[in-house]
Amino acid sequence: MRGPTQILPTDRADEMLINMGPQHPATHGVLKVVIGLEGERVTRAVPHIGFLHRNHEKIEEARTYPQIITYTDRMDYVSGLQNELPFILAVEDLLGVEVPDRAKYLRVIFFELYRLASHLVWLGTGMLDFGAITPFLYTFRDRERILEIVEKTAGARMLPNYFTFGGVRRDVHPDFFKDVADFLDFFEKRLPDYYALVLDSPVFQARAVGVGVLPKERAIARGASGPVLRASGVAYDVRKAEPYDAYPEIEFEVPVREEGDVYARFWVRFKEMEESIKIIRQAIEKTPKVGPYKGKVPARMKVKGSRYRAVEISRGHLGAHVVGDGTDRPYRIKHRSPSFANLQLIPDLLVGARFADAIAILSSLDPVFGEVDR
Amino acid sequence: MSRMPLPLDRHIKPKLVGYDPTRPRPGVERLAYTLFFGSLWALVVVAYGLVPALFRSQGWLDGALGFFFYAVIEALLAFGIAAVVALILIVVLRKYLGKVQERVGPMHYGPAGVLQTVFDALKLLGKEDFAPANVDPLIFRLAPAITFVSAFLMLVAVPVAGGWVMADLNVGLLFIVAASTLGAYGVVLGGLAQGGKWGMLGAFRAGAQLVSYEVPLALALLAVGVYSGSLRLSDIVEHQQGLWHVVPMFIPFLVYLVASIAELKSTPFDLPEAESELIGGFNTEYSGMSFAFFFLAEFVELFLLPALVVVLFFGGWHGPLFGLDPASFAAQALQSFYFLVKTAVWVWIFMWIRATLPRFRDDQLMDLAWKGLLPLALFGLILAAFLRMFVEVV
Amino acid sequence: MSLLAEVWEAVRAIGQGMAAVNRRVGESAVTEFYPYQKPEIPPVSVQFLALIQNEDGSDRCVSCLACERACPSQVITIERKRNPAGKGFVLERFDLDFVNCMHCANCVEVCPVSAIVTVGDFEHAVYDVNMLKADKAFLDEIGRRAQVWYSPKFGVEIRKPDGSIEKAPPEMQPGGLAELLAGEEGA
Numbered sequence: 009m010r011g012p013t014q015i016l017p018t019d020r021a022d023e024m025l026i027n028m029g030p031q032h033p034a035t036h037g038v039l040k041v042v043i044g045l046e047g048e049r050v051t052r053a054v055p056h057i058g059f060l061h062r063n064h065e066k067i068e069e070a071r072t073y074p075q076i077i078t079y080t081d082r083m084d085y086v087s088g089l090q091n092e093l094p095f096i097l098a099v100e101d102l103l104g105v106e107v108p109d110r111a112k113y114l115r116v117i118f119f120e121l122y123r124l125a126s127h128l129v130w131l132g133t134g135m136l137d138f139g140a141i142t143p144f145l146y147t148f149r150d151r152e153r154i155l156e157i158v159e160k161t162a163g164a165r166m167l168p169n170y171f172t173f174g175g176v177r178r179d180v181h182p183d184f185f186k187d188v189a190d191f192l193d194f195f196e197k198r199l200p201d202y203y204a205l206v207l208d209s210p211v212f213q214a215r216a217v218g219v220g221v222l223p224k225e226r227a228i229a230r231g232a233s234g235p236v237l238r239a240s241g242v243a244y245d246v247r248k249a250e251p252y253d254a255y256p257e258i259e260f261e262v263p264v265r266e267e268g269d270v271y272a273r274f275w276v277r278f279k280e281m282e283e284s285i286k287i288i289r290q291a292i293e294k295t296p297k298v299g300p301y302k303g304k305v306p307a308r309m310k311v312k313g314s315r316y317r318a319v320e321i322s323r324g325h326l327g328a329h330v331v332g333d334g335t336d337r338p339y340r341i342k343h344r345s346p347s348f349a350n351l352q353l354i355p356d357l358l359v360g361a362r363f364a365d366a367i368a369i370l371s372s373l374d375p376v377f378g379e380v381d382r
Numbered sequence: 383m384s385r386m387p388l389p390l391d392r393h394i395k396p397k398l399v400g401y402d403p404t405r406p407r408p409g410v411e412r413l414a415y416t417l418f419f420g421s422l423w424a425l426v427v428v429a430y431g432l433v434p435a436l437f438r439s440q441g442w443l444d445g446a447l448g449f450f451f452y453a454v455i456e457a458l459l460a461f462g463i464a465a466v467v468a469l470i471l472i473v474v475l476r477k478y479l480g481k482v483q484e485r486v487g488p489m490h491y492g493p494a495g496v497l498q499t500v501f502d503a504l505k506l507l508g509k510e511d512f513a514p515a516n517v518d519p520l521i522f523r524l525a526p527a528i529t530f531v532s533a534f535l536m537l538v539a540v541p542v543a544g545g546w547v548m549a550d551l552n553v554g555l556l557f558i559v560a561a562s563t564l565g566a567y568g569v570v571l572g573g574l575a576q577g578g579k580w581g582m583l584g585a586f587r588a589g590a591q592l593v594s595y596e597v598p599l600a601l602a603l604l605a606v607g608v609y610s611g612s613l614r615l616s617d618i619v620e621h622q623q624g625l626w627h628v629v630p631m632f633i634p635f636l637v638y639l640v641a642s643i644a645e646l647k648s649t650p651f652d653l654p655e656a657e658s659e660l661i662g663g664f665n666t667e668y669s670g671m672s673f674a675f676f677f678l679a680e681f682v683e684l685f686l687l688p689a690l691v692v693v694l695f696f697g698g699w700h701g702p703l704f705g706l707d708p709a710s711f712a713a714q715a716l717q718s719f720y721f722l723v724k725t726a727v728w729v730w731i732f733m734w735i736r737a738t739l740p741r742f743r744d745d746q747l748m749d750l751a752w753k754g755l756l757p758l759a760l761f762g763l764i765l766a767a768f769l770r771m772f773v774e775v776v
Numbered sequence: 777m778s779l780l781a782e783v784w785e786a787v788r789a790i791g792q793g794m795a796a797v798n799r800r801v802g803e804s805a806v807t808e809f810y811p812y813q814k815p816e817i818p819p820v821s822v823q824f825l826a827l828i829q830n831e832d833g834s835d836r837c838v839s840c841l842a843c844e845r846a847c848p849s850q851v852i853t854i855e856r857k858r859n860p861a862g863k864g865f866v867l868e869r870f871d872l873d874f875v876n877c878m879h880c881a882n883c884v885e886v887c888p889v890s891a892i893v894t895v896g897d898f899e900h901a902v903y904d905v906n907m908l909k910a911d912k913a914f915l916d917e918i919g920r921r922a923q924v925w926y927s928p929k930f931g932v933e934i935r936k937p938d939g940s941i942e943k944a945p946p947e948m949q950p951g952g953l954a955e956l957l958a959g960e961e962g963a
């Protein structure tokens with residue numbers, strides 16, 4: 009029997025097999041897709057993953073709980089901080105740790121800042137796939153400002169290791185709230201430019217509308233989540249479905265679009281950026297001015313029981329299942345990562361599309377390989 | 383276990399070479415661009431004005447030997463113009479892209495980076511001209527040359543001022559179409575000869591693109607020919623004495639603009655290259671000087687296609703002469719200045735489009751060309767015929 | 777007619793995009809010229825690790841092994857011996873393998889005396905990975921030349937020109953907000 013990722017060359021003269029990746033500029037990392045081409049039309053698409061596999065879950069099982077937080081960062085390195093949360097929430101639940109209000113709001117602010125940063129990276133590299141270089145440099149400049157704000161408080165930019173059990177590791181920098189508010193004002197002025205360069209651009213619309221349509225049923229069946237799912241008309245957002253931290257107290261909308269094409273996925277992410285701005289503004293207002301930033305955590309962590317918690321990171325539903333056996337190391341950790349599930353859509357979406365569409369569809373799925381391969 | 387050596391300051395301190403690369407120098411840049419433009423103008427004046435005038439006044443053109451020398455000198459000068467244009471445009475494009483992208487562009491070679499292309503060219507000269515194992519060696523080497531020569535040929539037919547043209551062909555328009563099509567041959571052959579799949583896809587796309595943009599492009603040119611009653615480029619420019627063609631010939635102008643961007647293979651029509659899809663497409667396997675020739679051809683075209691826009695639709699060399707006799711040398715020099723300025727504006731617009739737009743898909747380009755531009759061009763052609771009739775009757 | 781409207785709409789949208797691009801021309805560039813201009817790094821930034829010595833030149837480290845245990849990538853190796861004069865232990869060997877260090881600062885967080893700290897000293901790219909295996913002398917040297925460093929226990933500390941060590945004002949502290957506010961309330 010053939011393995012699931014094996015692909016055999018045919019003797020059909022009109023089909024050409026082409027290895028896209030793992031060093032192809034449009035695969036955003038180390039994805040390899042073996043594509044069968046008939047002229048410009050894709051006849052087969054088989055994704056090969058595992059080039060970045062580093063035994064994440066097994067390594068984590070050999071570490072103590074505080075050490076694991078460092079590793080979770082490394083999954084979706086584009087939105088680093090967000091990955092810490094599901095694991096932390098699960099362990100907090102198991103330990104019964106109370107998180108102070110201030111910490112909850114701070115977590116929300118950082119969480120949404122990273123959503124902005126991640127969507128900016130996606131937008132820039134996505135437009136690079138579409139052949140436009142200029143938005144890439146604009147988005148990375150804006151992202152740089154977010155990372156600078158984070159670095160001032162958390163000490164690192166991409167993988168800050170800032171959340172911890174019971175809250176956050178340290179209070180924020182004196183300028184933090186001012187910096188964030190300044191950035192939001194600045195970013196709101198930038199957004200119309202992005203609309204003009206991307207969503208409203210007729211060339212982009214010609215490339216994106218009606219391309220790579222993902223029907224609702226198929227999206228649900230494949231376990232897609234995040235913007236990919238919401239662009240197919242399912243209003244599922246973990247922030248609303250199982251709210252965590254301070255999200256219950258914050259008003260925001262979940263942008264949904266029915267079409268399920270590349271344009272819809274771009275649109276949903278654009279609207280999410282706007283929602284993030286709203287969320288951060290509210291959170292800044294509601295954060296208690298003084299107060300503890302970290303709850304009481306037992307010095308020796310003996311975790312017993314099993315718990316699954318999920319959060320909505322930039323790419324979708326990220327979950328962590330923690331099973332503790334009463335020692336200071338987990339018995340088992342399982343991460344449920346959104347990009348991995350979204351990547352299963354590749355054969356569905358790519359077959360039948362044109363080669364240039366394949367690139368557009370890949371960039372609209374926005375996979376990050378640290379998280380796919382783990 | 384080896385230890386880290388002390389002292390710690392291992393990193394190399396950068397040496398400054400007479401100027402500070404970190405300082406933006408708008409003054410120096412402006413001066414450099416002025417010098418670039420001036421040197422190009424001077425070269426044009428020498429190549430189109432002084433040398434022919436000298437040969438003619440001495441009567442050397444009558445003898446076969448004299449004519450031979452004339453041809454050789456002119457060819458060298460034309461090559462010089464092409465090289466200078468490419469050298470200038472590469473650094474200008476990079477600086478311009480830097481400006482709009484909130485970067486600084488090249489800054490390290492020459493004050494404010496204005497000598498960047500010189501060093502680029504030296505680097506490309508010094509690189510190994512590598513050919514992979516399964517290429518077709520002859521065609522692989524020939525393709526860049528074909529592309530470059532085609533761009534170079536177009537230069538010959540472009541009139542820069544009244545009476546200043548290297549070859550005043552009476553079928554100038556046809557010659558332009560023929561020469562530009564030749565360039566696409568280089569791209570197709572180069573893509574196919576390298577024996578890689580990306581190159582092959584690039585070649586397919588280049589071929590598909592060629593057949594789609596070339597038809598409306600030729601029809602738009604034809605409309606201009608019909609309206610001005612001549613295929614000779616200098617006649618077409620003369621015909622725009624009162625009114626630039628862009629007003630009566632607006633539809634062919636639009637068609638030509640889109641088609642020439644497609645011919646230039648810059649965004650939004652850079653399908654054969656498509657570095658994010660085909661990893662460079664037809665030039666994936668090229669390196670060293672072979673690659674440089676593709677590159678050079680691209681930038682010569684980036685000058686010539688806007689120049690043709692100017693010649694065909696924006697009055698070519700026409701401009702206020704301040705009472706100078708149009709046949710005098712000074713007036714002609716001034717005219718060539720006008721021509722270059724107009725061309726520079728159009729080069730800027732082409733660069734601007736390149737900086738803004740994402741890429742079309744191959745079938746969309748064909749859609750656009752066959753279903754959009756072709757009917758439009760035909761309509762423009764009919765309109766041109768009617769206008770011509772109207773002008774002749776009145 | 778609708779076709780014309782569509783075409784006009786497309787041209788207008790392209791024009792908007794081009795205007796958005798052109799608006800950037802006047803704005804100043806954000807490029808930093810790295811080797812000529814050093815980036816400004818906040819004091820809390822985890823660029824490198826260092827061992828800090830007291831003002832009198834003795835080690836702050838009390839050889840408690842907490843950092844060795846906390847390190848997720850297990851790159852710290854400590855050997856200690858009983859202090860011949862007095863109580864406690866002294867370090868015999870403190871090796872830190874920067875090749876595998878993740879710069880997570882877990883070690884800094886657990887240190888009870890702020891002996892191991894994060895510094896903003898980032899120019900440590902080398903040609904040979906073996907050169908990134910640091911020993912105590914090296915970490916001490918980085919600590920000696922550091923002017924500003926951070927550890928969660930003591931916050932940001934600065935070395936004064938006369939060699940004395942002092943805690944930085946709350947404006948420089950990463951977690952200084954609460955402190956500032958508390959100070960305001962007290963005043």
Ligand code: SF4
Nearest residue numbers: 847877878880881883
């Ligand atoms: S920073 Fe992290 S990985 Fe590096 S030595 Fe400290 S604890 Fe270990």
Ligand code: SF4
Nearest residue numbers: 837838840841843887
């Ligand atoms: S935790 Fe601090 S005091 Fe303890 S061994 Fe490490 S550096 Fe020394």
